[in-house]
Amino acid sequence: MASLALDIKHCCRPCLRRLYIQKRSLTTTTSRRKHGAVPIFSDTPSPELNALLSTFRTNIFLPSHLIKLQRDLLYKKKNHSLLTAEEPATVRLGNEVHQLLPLNHITDEPATRASIAKVVKLMTETGDWKNLPGFLEGLKTARRVVHGDQFEKMIRRASDCGRIGVVVDCLRRVERTGMGLWDVRVAREVMWGVLGKCVQSEWSEEGVESGRKLAEVVWELCFDPKHVPKMVGLEDPKKRPEIAGVLVQMYAAKAVMFEGSKDEGGAVEKWVQLMLRVWGNTKVGVKERDWNDANYQLTMWAPVWHGILMAQKLLGAQSPLGQELGAKLQELESVIQQARLVLSEHPHQDGNIRRGLKVYNQLSQVSV
Structure with a gap:
């Protein structure tokens, strides 16, 4: 089936429709494989958070991994009759097979800014924060912009929940998460989160040492070319x-x-x-x-x-x-x-x- 997907662009539209409604899975083309699999989220104690993450995954993250013709099946109303339960169209991404279902940009996609704030607010348990790197990776692949003030609030919330280590993990994966130290506000917030780790440990020797090590990791990341400010006017956290x-x-x-x-x-x-x-x-x-x-x-x-x-x-x-x-x-x-x-x-x-x-x-x- 991989050859079928690679030859899609040479088919006429009637042929394409017949191909897409086959019960066999369609693999993504080489041009989309660079994104890898759609992020998978761990289950959390919050049904509301689970539902919101699932909506992002199905309605925003999945379409961003598809080729244009597959997205046309999702979004063009005239093609929705092809996405039937009797003969579902599917696509394989990584080790998962996803069924393609009709979508509407206006009614089915959560508002980015408000929904990001809600996701962060609903993350309370330690395990919830394991979903943050994947969530940010999905947003970046879908070209959903996360602004500096949103990262600030995200980092502050993670710090309050004792999960500043997850934030540092996001910084290490900057090319996939988009969370970068080129924004001095992000750098400050992470450093304040490191301080929070000491406070939460009541300045125990273990807490202070852990905070020191994290602070050094953040400082070293500031020298990574992926974190260095590239735009004129951006302040360098190292200075x-x-x-x-x-x-x-x-x-x-x-x-x-x-x-x-x-x-x-x-x-x-x-x-x-x-x-x-x-x-x-x-x-x-x-x-x-x-x-x-x-x-x-x-x-x-x-x-x-x-x-x-x-x-x-x-x-x-x-x-x-x-x-x-x-x-x-x-x-x-x-x-x-x-x-x-x-x-x-x-x-x-x-x-x-x-x-x-x-x-x-x-x-x-x-x-x-």
Whole structure:
């Protein structure tokens, strides 16, 4: 049957219709095999999530793997009579045989942006997140665009559920998932997720070490050509002090809390020097009375502030590096206090604490 599929383009339309309604399976052409099989999703405890993933798989992901003539069978109403239960048309993709059923772009396809948000919201159990890489791969193959702010929310949600490791797996498969570190917002969110891993472990030695390793993986991925910003105007995460600052915090926390406040191998000093070299690449400050900006800035700079406190303790406040860190510390403390003031004047309507304040409070409780 493979030869039949390869010769399809040479057939007239009546012949094509006769071929497509044969009970035998039609294999995809060489031009479509590069996409591989349609993503398969693990069953979850949520019937609503299962149904939504199944709809994406059948109505969006499957058609993106088909040749044009097969898609015409799905979408052109005049061909729908050919897709009968008595003589179903099927196609083999990978190890699966899929039945081709009539589809309508308007009524059968979930709205991309709203549905992505719903899928992420419904992912609560640990096992649910195993479906994320395949879901993103399906979206990319179907040419459904996932914007930076959507990736931010996705990563934040995964971090809150303790699944930042799945996000790192998506980053490793960037050419298939589309989740890339060329977007500094994505890089920040992943690093904050690494920090969240330490917080969730209550700063246990295992949690801090796991967070440190993940932070290093993310940093190394920033050098991968597939993650390097290619468009003019995109910021390079490697040149952002808030990204390097998380590495300072990870190594400083490990040294202060578990290595007798000794900078073994000079790792903390190395990351401090890197962070200071790129410090001038971003403006440290809060827009006056803008609670949204204050919330974001506090989330961004609280980990750096805390990392500097620990690094200064390790390196000595009067050492050359310690004095440089002291100057940055004063700069950050001013911004942090301003952000806290703005947020105190704009409490969350449902009584929940703003994210920036939550991050700051969690770090303030960790002894230096």
